[in-house]
Amino acid sequence: MVPLWMYLVVSAALFSIGTFTVLSRRNGVAVLMGVELMLNAVNINIVAFWRYTAPTEVNGLAFAAFIFVIAAAEAAVGLAIIITVYRNRHSVIPEEADLLRG
């Protein structure tokens, strides 16, 4: 079997790529895609830990299932907001949505 730390390295790499996407992409939809990548990385992490330390309990699986739910809810609401902002201001760039800046 593959040792645990390899799964953790894959998960960390996915998380870093997601962070890079969130921080540096100019398009709002791309930022949300980066957030989905980060949530995915966390999920892989949790399931790997569950499998290697406590596969006879159901906690890890349940936690991962709840993360699916939260990611779905967040993607839906986030994209709805982006579409509405685009409709009003014709721009999806997060940096340009700065009406409330002091």
Add this chain to the structure above:
Amino acid sequence: MECVGLCEFVTSLGVSDMGLALFLGYLIGVLLVSGVPLVTVIFLIWIERKIAARIQDRIGPNRVGPFGLLQTVADLLKLLAKEDITPAAADRLLYNAAPIVSFASVVLIWAVIPIAPGFVGVDLDIGALYFVAVASLGTLAIMTAGWASNNKYALLGAFRVVALLVSYEIPLVFALVIPVMLAGSMSMVDIINAQSHMWFIFMAPVAMLMFAISSQAETGRAPFDLIEAESELIAGFNIEYSGMKFGMFFAAEFLHVFTNGILIAVLFMGGYLGLFYQFPLLGFLWLGLKGGLVYFVFLWVRNTVPRMRIDQVMRFNWFFLVPVSILNVILTALVLKLLQVWGIAPVNLAESSLLGVLPMTVILLLKDILMILFILGRISQEGRRARLDAERAHEQLLTAAAGD
């Protein structure tokens, strides 16, 4: 991982390395399992065209080969010989990958269908869920095809299709939950075994109807065939596809309808169960007969009813199918659990007997009939109210016109 089944066969041929024997065993299994749908689709296209022709009072293909049996082969050769065009500004990789993913998503379903007792590609614990997951990959292929064609009409067609497909997944999954609840497991083999005394069609006819309607919508069959709408919107998402790529979409659609027919036979009509089903060939025959019967009904409906508009289709889904399927799941879960707690229904259907399953069947059937009556009552109430409103509005119009 022990070496059983096909792997033993490979080892008996003289392959000594365990890993290689396992791999070859799996490879042969995959080829066999995917060979069944590929061979079936050739025969299927002929059946479809013949039956459609007879319903439309004509003969159908009868020139190529006896009774037109080789017509599919002729069509295949024609499609293969066509020029392979990719539109100039299309996304090459996605444009070429979409038909492959579409066909693959249908063939993948056959991996979990039990063809005969002991003959199943892989008996997954989550067979029913796997089926829905793989079917949702087909949605992705259609979206990609519509976008990659770089054609506004293809894109419009793809938008409508994806909205339709994603919406109709909901009643499909809810209808699928009923046989899973009755059998107590998502594995296809367990569902078939649980029907060894009474088929689920007698316990849950409404669920079977919901599943049939939703799966027809999922594959884009009439009355939901606005996906292609050959006479409007040109051809929907596959406008720019010609030659063998169009052939793959075409074959994928036909195979998908037949696969849904087989799935209904497995989930609700007992799969390979029948007289003397222990002989694999007879079990296969029973499954083919049941699946073919359901497929014939699908073809019958397809060639008889007109096409629905997209807003009618969406309205039908969100205002009728989804509430009814949710209600069905809630009622079935309630009734089933109560019956199991009171001891009227056996917990393990496979090990019970016909007499043990009978009271449960009668009560569930009664529940379905009551639900249907209630829904019909609501529909007629709505219809009466709408008619009264229309008459009232008409009278007001008349009095207003007379008063001028």
Add this chain to the structure above:
Amino acid sequence: MADVSFSIALAFVIFSVISLGGALGVALNRNLFRGTIWLMVSLFGAAGLYVLLSAPFLAAVQILVYIGAIAILFTFAVMLTRSLTQVRERFTRVWANLVVAVLLFVLLIIGIIWPVWGSNPDLAQPVSDVVVSTTDLGVALVDRNGFVLPFEVASLLLTAAMIGAIVIAREADDEV
């Protein structure tokens, strides 16, 4: 069983490469629609990893929910927010952000993963090969002493998100 663990290691490498390659595609693409396809590829790789980790239910849910619904939602969003001019920079301050991401990755490995779990021989193998089944997960999700409260809260969250998304994205016309 050296040959079986070889095939498991091979499958792990393949699915990891698919997952990370898709993620790189999401981060670096020029064409946002291709980006959503790369996202689907990456999620598919993650589903493969779940199968390797003996969680087939999660793999099927990943394909059904993430690829079959969320990624398609992203595709719709990309198409509905197309900017007329495609001449636009992809990144803001790309090098600073790249340094941050690489630093994060290196810190995670050196600071957390290797010291705590990398050199620990106990965790090279899973603790046991007896894995909880999907039935047990289902029972635990509605068990009074299990996860029934988070389950109900999650369904409430989904309902709220659904209603919220519809209300936010609706066109402001005469219907209230």
